[in-house]
Amino acid sequence: MALKGTLDGETRRAALLDLTDERGRLQLAEAAELWNVHPMTIRRDFELLESLGRVRRVRGGIVPVQVDAFSTRQGRNPRAKERIAAKIVPLLPDGGAIGLDSSTTAFALADSLPPSSRFTMVTNGLSAFEALSRRPEVRGYLTGGEREEQNLSLVGALTLSAFSAFHFDCSIISALGLHGESGTSESTLAQAAVKDAMARASSSVVLAVDASKLQSRARVRALTLDRIDVLVTELDPGDARLDPYRSVVPRIL
Incomplete structure (x- = not known):
């Protein structure tokens, strides 16, 4: 079921982060369908989250950035x-x-x-x-x-x-x-x-x-x-x- 597509960008990106942390990976196409927005909107969200150091881009989606001990x-x-x-x-x-x-x-x-x-x-x-x-x-x-x-x-x-x-x-x-x-x-x-x-x-x-x-x-x-x-x-x-x-x-x- 699609999530509310009218969420403001900040709220949507917070939700994207939560789902990525929960699953360990989030695909662009799936996120666009869930939030009922254009894939380019999700792509821009992914780019912003990556620039903030919160996620890492992989083929087709994102994975969370984990600051692990050596x-x-x-x-x-x-x-x-x-x-x-x-x-x-x-x-x-x-x-x-x-x-x-x-x-x-x-x-x-x-x-x-x-x-x-x-x-x-x-x-x-x-x-x-x-x-x-x-x-x-x-x-x-x-x-x-x-x-x-x-x-x-x-x-x-x-x-x-x-x-x-x-x-x-x-x-x-x-x-x-x-x-x-x-x-x-x-x-x-x-x-x-x-x-x-x-x-x-x-x-x-x-x-x-x-x-x-x-x-x-x-x-x-x-x-x-x-x-x-x-x-x-x-x-x-x-x-x-x-x-x-x-x-x-x-x-x-």
Whole structure:
């Protein structure tokens, strides 16, 4: 049954948020039918809610933005992250300089490096740095910066300066969202700035995201697809879900 279509915009958007939180996802076409309004009205509602950081756009609809603790996200999709880490390890040049962001995927990589690994690794992730400290052959550096509790990371001017002081053979970067048109996106300007600084300091950028991030957008743009050299997911490289990225990203694993 359709809901009242004459609700003012603010009331309608509040109701959209409540329904999205309750269901975990809301489709545009369904919302337009429920509220008995034109789909473009709902699309504008979705765009506004995303700009406010309340939802994340996915194909055909929205999902709620959840500010989860690092430990909570660390336990999400663990097999996917293990698979991604296993694909990345052979890409790392022996003795090379590697940048790692503060994502749970980067932590999974740092935690799974072979004991004999010989790298110089720089990260703004507190958990990743702790994992690197358990590898005696890895020379690990932790950037300075302001502590960001959500990601157990360091951000800000000192972080950007630290990354820019290195020349990385490659950087391992994750993202909150990845879309075929707009590239990667993050929840904050500070995180987007870190990813940009890492990419600028790197000869090669490896983007590591699990399939749940595909064709979704967070509120802050970060890296365009043409800045990504390798896309690594847990999927088979031939999976159709990776098709939106094939024309721009040189290598998909």
